[in-house]
Amino acid sequence: MPYRANTDDFRFLFDHIVGFDQLTQTKKFAEATPDMVTAILTEAGKMCEEVLAPLNRGGDLQGAVLENGVVRTSPGFAEGYQAIAEGGWIGMAADPEHGGMGLPLTLQTAVNDMMSASCLSLQLNPLMTQGQIEALENHASDDLKALYLPKLISGEWAGTMNLTEPQAGSDVGALSSKAVDNGDGTFAVTGQKIFISWGDSDITENVCHLVLARLPDGVAGTKGISLFLVPKLIPDADGNPGERNSLRVVSLEHKLGLHGSPTAVMSFEGATGWLVGEPHKGMAAMFTMMNNARLGVGVQGYGTGERAYQKALAYAMERKQGRTPLGDAGEGTIVDFADVRRMLTTMKAELFAARAIAMSLAVAIDMGHATGDADWKSRAAFLTPICKAYGTDIGNEVAQMGIQVHGGMGFIEETGAAQFARDVRVTAIYEGTNGIQAMDLVGRKLMDGGEAAFRILEEVETGAEAARAQFPNMSEAVWSAAETLRESTEWMVAQGDMQDRAAGAVPFLRAFARVLGAHLHLKAAIAEGGTGPRTELARFHIARLLPEHTSLLAQARAGAAGLYALSVEDLAV
Secondary structure: OOOOOOHHHHHHHHHHHOOOHHHHOOOOOOOOOHHHHHHHHHHHHHHHHHHHHHHHHHHHHOOOEEEOOEEEOOOOHHHHHHHHHHOOOOOOOOOHHHOOOOOOHHHHHHHHHHHHHHOHHHHHHHHHHHHHHHHHHHHOOHHHHHHHHHHHHHOOEEEEEEOOEOOEOOOHHHOOOEEEEOOOOOEEEEEEEEEEEOOOOOOOOEEEEEEEEEOOOOOOOHHHEEEEEEEOEEEOOOOOEEEEOOEEEEEEOOOOOOOOOOEEEEEEEEEEEEEEOOOOOHHHHHHHHHHHHHHHHHHHHHHHHHHHHHHHHHHHHHOOOOOOOOOOOOOOOHHHOHHHHHHHHHHHHHHHHHHHHHHHHHHHHHHHHHHOOHHHHHHHHHHHHHHHHHHHHHHHHHHHHHHHHHHHHHHOHHHOHHHHHHHHHHHHOOOOOHHHHHHHHHOHHHOOOOHHHHHHHHHHHHHHHHOOOOOHHHHHHHHHHHHHHHHHHHHHHHOOOHHHHHHOHHHHHHHHHHHHHHHHHHHHHHHHOOOOHHHHHHHHHHHHHOOHHHHHHHHHOOOOHHHHOOOHHHHHO
């Protein structure tokens, strides 16, 4: 079965679950009418089904290569990228002043969802550019905006993010890249960066690098880092790509998956760059890009899971194997077996929860921008690590279940099921590992005393109370889970020892996602009217998946001591 863009699911989420109508009531997004949303989803879905999805397998088999200093992309990727650029999908949420559509990030996120499912390796390119557009809109000088934003928004030029160095991964403050003032408004940037997604390619006129480096008077750590825009080709007086800059691709990484996405080791050798934002404030500017990138990566995770699910479902509906419970001998397929149904239904339930959480986060970001309201902004900040970690964990788990549904054929590369597991694996690692996301949740995101968390839990409990008459069992389960989660959140807030918080961070985040997912499933059942597939999916999630929150929260509150009871020597025995 070829990839099918699930545009109906987005319409349902927008209309009934995540409150998209709130966006249209603001001045900023008043033009995002239902008719416009439907038209955009339909056209984007068609592009993903017909243009991007057929490229996915070829990109895996014949990945990007570095030849004589030039990065050659997979066959068909240039045409696929051109379709993305010409459709205006890169600058959907960008400022109209520079050629963007000015549409909600929520709508852009839905399109990115479909592009991730259709061809994740290629989708990485516009995702990086979208992040750079936002960073420049918020922090660059007017001159830089005027020169670079129209080209990035149109897709003529592409953007990258350069943080990581061999000795500075998650600890960005340990970077050694340096920048020296040239005295003419530019800086000479020197250093090596690794893991640079789409660090170069042959599908755009220019590649623009956002590079973190330290000025001579920059203090140690993250507080001394500045951000620079360093183009591959320096624009001439007319704004066209001109002289080659002093930077190069040293090599491309040989990776487990995402073969169609060139991941580069970049060397900057006194390259000409322009300061973005204030000196020594580079991390603040880069986090503008990274925070929304974390939403984007969460979407990449479950988006790839969606493709794996669709492939597994198609296989299960075709594969005949033995006598099935619902068919005569030799007539039924494996989709009739209880365990296969368990896996497929789990996949579908998890994907709905992850997608609904991501869209809820996108709405919160949009509402924060449109209204300036602090509550919306704190809600968005709190949901960000949950969306990123849960979305990518689910993408990995669903891809693995997809292999299992295929049985032995899932282990054979020719079926294509294994590609999704290989491609999605990195999403739980880049843009901040999921462990770091969890520590951010129990650390920085609870610095408000848990106010943002408690507002969300109040919403969950209110929704459960409202559903008691219609769904007494489901509503009681969701309400009780929210109460248990509230108690654990209070425990987290009360812990002065960050080691105890960190020790339980990952299970705490997963438990929060479990409860949020149950809440959103319950809303779907209510919106459906109490009977139908969404209601049955909600029953499955709440009865079979939600109970995991109990054991997760027990782990979350266990503290750090047990993790260090075994010495390093004991671990090595």
